[in-house]
């Protein structure tokens with residue numbers, strides 16, 4: 001009997017696993033019903049795949065590439081940190097796999113989408129990757145959406161890398177007189193853009209089927225959105241085009257190091273439609289679409305940042321904190337050659353440049369949280385980062401939210417590092433705040449001396465909690481005059497959140513301050529008034 005039941009369970013389990021696998025396979029399968037011959041439903045993006053395809057003129061690709069050819073015996077990785085031989089061999093118009101979820105193919109867009117200026121800055125990019133970036137844009141975008149392609153040659157060794165490409169329709173070329181870095185180069189490109197929407201791309205990308213419409217649609221609906229595609233991977237060895245995960249968003253750690261991370265589980269569970277946008281705390285930085293007036297209104301970029309790095313944090317914080325939003329659109333896919341090292345030099349050195357740029361972002365946007373940046377990146381302290389007064393003025397003018405707001409509303413998953421617990425007395429005049437478990441909070445004569453203090457008067461401040469063993473200071477209601485008492489600690493409970501405000505202790509949510517009317521009145525919360533003796537809680541550190 002038992003054997004039969006065990007067998008039945010085993011059979012049911014196998015059937016369930018097979019059923020799940022079949023379901024998943026169905027869900028990822030490209031849409032190829034026999035009646036559908038629509039190329040948009042095919043799983044390969046032909047050179048002119050999707051609803052795109054436009055004249056690329058009669059550009060002599062062979063002549064352009066032969067101007068710079070790898071010599072026999074040369075290391076194909078040396079100059080660009082990817083396999084140049086493989087890139088050159090591929091040609092500029094190869095077909096790549098359409099990596100979108102199949103449901104993306106049936107999403108529709110407005111017929112009157114505005115056109116965009118595509119801005120590509122580069123410094124000594126390989127000719128074959130640069131050309132493939134441009135060609136893929138022209139071939140896989142509806143012609144009416146491409147206003148122009150603006151190349152900003154950031155003082156590459158050979159001016160012809162850029163100049164020759166202007167033979168291709170719509171392509172314009174700007175050349176810097178000296179090396180500026182990608183940040184100032186992009187601002188320069190945006191400055192001559194004639195489209196109302198800006199699209200930024202790295203110089204070694206390959207856009208995929210119908211990549212542009214979803215992004216322009218979102219920005220057209222709401223000009224404060226700044227949107228990115230899912231960034232697929234082009235192998236630096238063999239240039240294979242590989243699909244990236246569709247469950248990732250941009251994140252960072254306190255050293256301001258960018259990383260891809262899983263979408264939080266609650267958001268993942270509530271995503272019933274795989275074509276929906278993904279909110280992201282930061283963008284990778286190289287590939288995004290933004291309304292031009294919004295870009296200008298928000299202060300473009302911090303043009304005192306040099307060469308490479310950090311500008312994506314500065315832009316991301318600014319967009320979120322000053323009234324916009326950032327999202328990744330899963331129905332838009334763009335491939336990018338990810339490399340393991342920078343193939344170009346940094347005039348001031350790589351590390352110093354990254355520190356200068358991220359320090360500027362931290363100093364202008366991170367408020368009191370910049371301390372965690374400095375703790376995570378101690379070498380940043382004392383390094384010069386120039387004047388930030390213009391950016392501070394910009395932040396004030398735009399009336400932006402605080403970094404605390406950003407953390408609470410946009411990136412609550414970023415853990416605030418454990419602070420060192422500090423034990424102290426909370427002394428008011430000659431009296432000390434004391435408690436004997438719940439329901440007995442009050443002021444009493446200070447009973448300790450030196451390092452020896454009774455537990456009842458010893459408080460540990462670990463923001464936002466003020467604790468004594470497992471109990472924490474909590475308000476009983478959010479209005480002025482409400483009593484304060486001890487409760488089991490719960491850092492998520494808004495009633496237990498405090499922060500120091502000068503000598504006072506402010507309850508974070510109500511904004512009111514801990515008060516005790518002399519002599520030894522019950523602890524309550526009242527309107528904060530600096531200098532009020534009854535609100536002054538001199539901490540006396542014990543360790």
Ligand code: LR7
Pocket residue numbers: 121122123124125154179180181182185201202203204231284285286287307308309310311312336338339342344
């Ligand atoms: O001095 C320079 N001048 C330039 O014009 C240095 C670079 N550049 C150009 C360069 O040729 C390239 O087209 O700027 C572009 C970006 O430089 P990469 O490709 O060396 O940067 P990356 O791909 O390693 O870096 C990512 O982070 C950067 C931070 O400053 C930029 O925001 C890049 O645009 C960004 N790339 C992407 O987001 C693509 C996805 C990669 C990821 C994650």
Ligand code: MN
Pocket residue numbers: 202203204286336337
């Ligand atoms: Mn890149």
